[in-house]
Each structure stands twice: as C-alpha cells, then as structure tokens.
Amino acid sequence: MTLPLRVLMAEDEWLAAEVLAEGLEEAGFSVLTAADGQAALELAAAGAAFDLLLTDLRMPRLDGRELIARLRAERPDLPVVVMTGFPPPDGTEALHFGRAPIRLLTKPIEIAPLVAALKAVAGLE
Template sequence: MSGPLRVLMAEDEWLAAEILAEGLEDAGFRVLTAADGQAALELAAAGAEFDLLLTDLRMPRLDGRELIARLRAERPDLPVVVMTGYPPDGPDALHEGRAPLRLLTKPIEIAPLVAALKAVAGRA
C-alpha cells in the first residue's frame, strides 16, 4: 500500500463522526463516513475502495460486530479498529481469524486513533 490510507468509518453519532473524520483527514487519511453498519455495508457492496474499517460497536440497523463479520467474509485480511463506549471482553470476542484488530474505548482522541489505524494497516 502506498498513498494515504483509506478508512471506511461506521459511526452513528453524527457529531463524533464529523470530529473524527476531520481529525483523520488532517492526519493524512482519506475517510469515507457511513451513518451506521448497514450504510457501511452498502458502500462496500457498491464498490467503495477502502484499506481498513473503523467502526463503532453499538449502532442501529447493523452493529459493528456484524459489520466486521460480513466485511471479513469477503475480505478476511481486512484490518479493523473498533471504538466503543461498551467494550466486550477483549478483541477476541469481536472476530475470528488472523487479521489485525484493535479495540479503543470512547471517548477517542485522535493521536491514539491514528496510531491504532496505522498499526493495523502495517504502517506503524
């Protein structure tokens, strides 16, 4: 991978999504924002290009856990960063397989988020 990392972000809290997208774009990422997991899945199905997934866990229509499972059914190596105010019992509770996954607890600050995204994408 070269060039800016392309992030598909699923976050149902509009203000949080705006702040995170702006911070990530300032850090050199390209961000495609989806209002929830279903919208993110629809973007992916429509051919949106992205290198990694940034997702909340609790969202209407389709939660982050199911979004990860569905996207990784097509792309088993998809790197994922999960952000949540309600962490499960560790990242192993969120996925199977070997693809990288990081879990961050809300509130999220940009610097640790940037570091986590770069780490899962192998650009740390």
C-alpha cells in the same frame, strides 16, 4: 499500503463522526463515512474502495460486530479498529473474525491514539 490510507468509518453519532473524519483527514487519511453498519455494508457492496474499517460497536440497523463479520467474510485480511463506549468483556477476542489485525479503543477517543491504531493495523507502525 501507501498513504493516504482509505478508511471506511461506521459511526452513528453524526457529530463524533464529523470530528473524527476531520482529524483523520488532517492526519493524511482518506475517510468515507457511513451513518451505521448497514450504510457501511452498502458502500462496500457498491464497490467503495477502502483499506481499513473503523467502526463503532453499538449502532442501529447493523452493529459493528456483525459489520466486521460480514466484511471479513469477503475480505479476511481487512484490518479493523473498533471504537466503543462499551468494550466487550473479552476484548477483541469477541470480535476476531478472520486473521487480520484488530484494535479496540474505548470512547471518548483522541485523534493521536486513533491514528496510531489505524497505522498499526495497516502495518505502518
């Protein structure tokens, strides 16, 4: 993959989404922001181009776990970074639909580890 990597971000906390998108864009990523999992799914269905999924787990309408499952049903190789204040007890095992890399980060999230996780799942680190 070549930079800028295109990130589809599903985050229902508007302020958090804005701060993360700004930090990622400063780090060289292109960010497409969705207000929740359903909005992210709609963007993907409409043909939005993205290389990676960055998603919260707890969101209204469609949660992160279901979003990952649905997107990976179409794209089993989609790299995913999950950010959550409530990590599942069994970690990424509970979220691992498909064979592509997945990382789990616990909120609050700093930009540097987030950038590193996105690059790692994309195979750039």
